[in-house]
Amino acid sequence: MPQIPSRRGLLFGTAAVGAGALLTACTSNESEDEKPAANQNQPAASDKPGKPVTIGFAGPQADHGWLNAINENAESRAKKYSDVTLEITEGANDTAAQIGQIETLINKKVDVLVILPADGKALTQVGLKAMRAGIPVINLDRVFNSPQAYRCYIGGDNYGMGLNAGHYIGEKLKDKKGAKVVELAGLDNLELTKQRTQGFDDALKNYPNISKVARQAADFTVESGQAKMAQLLQAQKQIDALWNHDDDQGVGALRAIEQAGRDEFLMVGGAGALAAFEAIKQDRGVLKATVLYPPTMAASAIDLARALGQGKGISGTAEFEIPASVTLYSAVVDKDNVDQYMATGFK
Incomplete structure (x- = not known):
């Protein structure tokens, strides 16, 4: 297994810390003269405070270690940014209940929505509703049936x-x-x-x-x-x-x-x-x-939502917009490389 790569290499590399790869690239602290020439004038998201962004987060009920880690990653990542306000729902495995929670966030006019649907097919319509209301959606993990229901998908492979x-x-x-x-x-x-x-x-x-x-x-x-x-x-x-x-x-x-x-x-x-x-x-x-199958993808989703809400791209890429889709790498962890992954393990 390779060692953890550099910040820029983390974006779409072997994901030594799973979704943490994207986190670092989204919020690079590199100075302008360290960035590639193609990115010199790119409005990329950074750790420095910018335009305030309210992010609505809706996921299933955290009745499973991985789902609980999803919520924890989202909350801890949002706290890193003084310009981010996170509106997080209680979570629900009942489709109607989760749709109701998302509609409440739409009515609150949050700037961006991050949705991990309990059932992607069943929640496609509420994703479309948000997009039509002018609220971009980051679709996390379980994909909606229509690409029109989200601005960006991020999930595991x-x-x-x-x-x-x-x-x-x-x-x-x-x-x-x-x-x-x-x-x-x-x-x-x-x-x-x-x-x-x-x-x-x-x-x-x-x-x-x-x-x-x-x-x-x-x-x-x-x-x-x-x-x-x-x-x-x-x-x-x-x-x-x-x-x-x-x-x-x-x-x-x-x-x-x-x-x-x-x-x-x-x-x-x-x-x-x-x-x-x-x-x-x-x-x-x-x-x-x-x-x-890294739950840190939820932290990545917060980074993407913040960049999207601020009209930014992500450093380390030449584009002015965040990607339409990000698929994480499923690394194999065994006794030879487990130490480098230990900090990413969820309880």
Whole structure:
């Protein structure tokens, strides 16, 4: 894994701190003579106070470690700026409730909206409503059905997450004949889960010696992770690797593995929880790696919303506007590079 790159390199590089890559580029402290010639006259956002911006933030209920980290990243990033006022909702998993919360923010005439929809398809219309009201929308993580419903999308690479998990496992097992892997997925009714599985399956096509022999969906909860993993272990008497989509449900999966007394395989997690990083660093169990899906994307969304509200671009790029889309990189974290990622782990 490469070391954390320079500020400018962080923007679209290997995302050594996930979405933190974009954060740094959006708020560069570089002096004018340090910037490339193409950017000398670009009105780029900086850390210095500028035009006041009120940002409305609406996300699902924080009933999951990753979602709680999303809220924390948004709030802590907004506090960094004296020119930003953050209007944050309580969060809701009920579609109608979240639409109502967003409509309240629209009626308050916030300058920019950051929305992580509980269901992208179901909330597309309220995104369109905001845009038509002249309030630009930063669509976070779960994408709306129409690009007209947002000004900028920022999110993780779900397909890449599965792809990188598959290649990591593939390289570990490439010399083992008849290798068997199992998959513990998230919520099957979410498009992101399907994308993660597709990426994983596509990666495994490069390793003809490996077969995926079973898959269970565990709903992103500790309880379901434990129950579904127990079922997998009971059905499969010998496996060589497990890919678990989510570190939160992975807590339950590890309980089931311990209770079953199984340790013949390696496990790769997903998202980047602090507990997973610590287990990887200790290297005493089956968990050997996790694939990032950084909640710091919410901090990046605040940076983008601030730049948008101030009519700015982002330093390190030649354009006068923020991008239309930013997809984060899903780095694999194992014992060799876990120390550099430890500070980004969420509880």
